[in-house]
Amino acid sequence: MCYDCSAEPNKAGTSRRSFTRFLAAGAGLTVLAACTPEAPKAVAPSSAAPSVSPSPAAVTAAASPTADPPTAAPAPPEPSPTPSPSAALPRQFSLTDPASPWLIVNKHRPLVPATYVPADLMQPAVATTASGEAALLNSTTAAAAEAMFAAAARDGVSMVLASGYRSYSTQAATYNGYVASxxxxxxxTASARPGYSEHQTGWAFDIADGSGVCGFQPCFADQPAAVWAKANGHRFGFVVRYPWMFHPITGYYYEPWHLRYIGVEAATDMANRGIFTLEEYFGVEPAPGYL
Incomplete structure (x- = not known):
């Protein structure tokens, strides 16, 4: 929103305390900083290696003075720290058309036209705290959201739509409010400029937890809705658009509540290959700030 985030920090450790001190210093990132997600537990090495009997061939080679020394196996290549964008799925949709699920809009890539309005806005049949235009999504995203919210409910997780579509004029008012304050x-760092927001496309929305705890706050990352969405969203075509510590690429700090629809195939491919941002996946340059 680390260039090496293949293992994220422990969510109850030093990173959260350090980041809290950073916010308290007046960085102005109160709603954008993140709780540190959970990292995989390290596996302790065995205290004693298992006993393995040498093969007959190995014994013979060791005993024979004329035997050639064994050939060392070549070292495996080191993995690339950043997955190659060329390995993404074959291009199926436009990266610039606002009506495309693979649209990339960021601080280098504004919407064209800037005042774009989706032609198929609708209100999904899900629990919501939003009203008016904020309760709307485009029809494809709405259908996927309905399926995802229902699956979460079956797993005992209450997910709520907190903010969906925002028109150009609404985004302008939101952004100007941040500028004034x-x-x-x-x-x-806190709000997209009008014409640069994913919310305007109908492809993105913010979620809340049914408990109402930590809405739009860093601690939301630990709430059941956020944890479930991060682990399962790809099954319904969603990614967490602004992941932890990828702000040098996305231009925004961690927003565990902001989900973006890109389709099941692409979202699952990203999850399976450990790619965290659309910029990396589709081979688009990072956009840490406006041009």
Missing amino acids: RGQADAD
Whole structure:
């Protein structure tokens, strides 16, 4: 929103305390900083290696003075720290058309036209705290959201739609409010400029937990809805668009509540291959700030 985030920090450790101190210093990232997600547990090495009997061939080779020394196996190549974008799925949809599920809109890639309005906005049949236009999504995203919310409910997780579509004029008012209260430099870390927001496309929305705890706050990352969505969202075509510590690529700090629809095939491919951002997956340049 680390270039090496294949293992994220422990969510109850030093990273959260350090990041909290950073926010308290006046960085103005209160709603964008993140709780540190859970990292895989390390496996302790065995205290004693298992006993393995040498093969007859190995014994013979060791006993024979004329035997050639065994050939060492070549070292495996080191993995690339960043997956190659060329390994993404074959291009199926446009990266620039606002009506495309693979659209990439960021601080380098505004919507064209800037005042784009989806032609198929609708209100999904899900629990919501939003009203008016904020309760709307495009029809494809709405159908996927309905399936995802229902699956979460079957697993005992209550997920709520907190904010969906935002028109150009609504985004302008939101952004200008941040500028007035924080200044433009800080506003650009907290809110997209009008014409640069995924919410305007109908492909993205924010979720809340049914408990109402930690809405739009860093601690939301630990709530059941966020944990479930991060682990299962790809099954319904969703990714967490602004992941932990990828702000040098996405331009935004961690937002565990912001989900983006890209389709089941692409979202599952990203999850299976450990790619965290659309910029990396589709081979688009990072967009840490506006041009």
